[in-house]
Amino acid sequence: MKRGLATVGLALAVAALAGAVLIWFIGESPLEVYGVLLENTWGSSYGIGQVLFKATPLIFTGLAVAVAFKVGLFNIGAEGQLALGSFVTAVCGALLPRAFPGPLAVLVCVAAGMAAGAALAGLAGALKVRYGAHEVINTIMLNFIVSALILWAGNAHFFVKYTTHTRTIIEGATLRHLGFPGSPANTSLLFALAFAGAVAYFFARTRRGFEWRAVGLSRRAAENGGVNVAAAVIGAMALSGALAGAVGANYVLGYKRYYEGGIGGGVGFMGIAVALLGRNHPAGIVAAALLLGTLSHGGLAISSLVPKELVEILQAVIILTVAGASAYRGGFGRRRAAAATTPAPAAAPAAREDADG
């Protein structure tokens, strides 16, 4: 635990330093920029609301990536899963009859989005189980495919003419704002926290959660212990995709009230940083999502001084540092577990384990 916190601290320090160099490179003062960033986030109730609004989808995608990690899988397709999920959520919200009862409408729309995300990621899981095709390549390919297909389906059927957004969802499916003046932070945050609790409970307390963790630690040992590894891989990918698919609750039901091309862009990749910083633990993920939510909104606030891509760069630096530092100390289970179980493209030691066995 201590070592884990040290790794996180190191990652943040390295990121802050790298950021300072980049800010200095374009001729601004790092201290001033960081100051503006903090002031515009935690310095006002609007800022806090915006941080919560940005953190909400990051909790979903952070959980999504973490669930896959726990089972020895790497879902980098959250980007496509959340796009499809948001699209389906919006279409569902627009198609429901006006009189549909409120809370139920929300549930139906979120469930539809989650099912879409689950199907997409589950496909990558199934391809892995059936053909040994690596989920990293397939989920990335699905990102490209899905964004094209949404555009096609939208243009053909669902977009309002001459726009790239769907019709507005019914009143009943709209989520309430949390009451930060001017900020669309909404009650989907409560969904996110509930999911975090559920995921924590699932892995810590249920039999299936235990089995899935066993698959993540050693696929072969789990198999010998009687765990259905194929079901665990597909199931974990589907759950991961479902969590990413829930992002539409925040952007569609709580904010825009329709789907628009590019909604939630980047949030899927940020989920990787959130999961790693949060060390795959739901409580850590919530904390990490708040931190990256701060960066995310802060990045907009400083975009007159520094290109907003600074935030993406800092995330990448954080991921690299966490991955490097935890492996180097030899204290973080993932590397050793990874050596035994996490597949490299096709190459996966695990894929071979299956073949040998």
Added chain:
Amino acid sequence: MAELWSTLLSLAFLSQVLRITMPYALAAMGGVVSERSGVVNIALEGILLMGAFGAAYGADASGGSIAIALRDGVAAGVATAALYGLAVVTFQADQIVSGVAINMLAYGVTPYLLKALYNSSSNSPTIEGFGGHLFDNPVFWLALLVMAAVHVVVNHTRWGLRVRAVGEHPEAAHTLGVSVNGVRWQAVLASGALAGLGGAWLALSGSGFVAEMSAGRGYIALAAVIMGSWRPLWACAACLLFGFAEALEVNLQLSNLGIPNEITQTFPYVLTMITLAGFIGRSRPPAKLGQPYSAR
């Protein structure tokens, strides 16, 4: 329809396929070298993107020199690969996670630099690219030579043997006095040079750098490496297939056959998934692919 067929059977189409194949094939060569040494290279995507940016920068700064553009593209690729090597060889970080981080970094750094250097969020200043006919382009022949060289070096030289040895059985290589991580470093840097060249091709065969222009090609190249069983020439052949799919996509968009553009755009990606599913069981990866080595 007949028009489309006559297009597909023309020499112009063949040269289009070859032109489109180049960045895939060069990146795949990088993938082969790195992966044969035991280092997974998801970072190819980011290296391609950085290579493309480097080349556009070099061409712009030198007033259109192709040689300087190539040099800077390769340099940018090597620099990106060095960061990757530092993470995965020296610090032994998880190769897939780090590779993805390198790609995110490239997707962040390139628009950052676009804004800082050119005050644009989408593209570099227009540069004088290759122009002229493919077969009159010396860089095309140079690239073919590079691919042949990778085949010879990996399969028929001492260094190539060492690369394969540290990927298959690092302990044995270590016992024989080979520095496992030294060779892996060299292989990663070489893959950076190769994929950087691929990125340079991407920028120079158009009119400069466009944000996110690698568009998944690094991942597709990796699929081609797997399809080609980690053998250079076979990986090149696999890349031809992806080049063909992309060229077909472009021509279908122009052909008015009634297939929506959004659908044709998915061709290369769908093809990648199908081939990945079809070929994986039949090829054997290097034994220690993805596993860091520490002598202690």
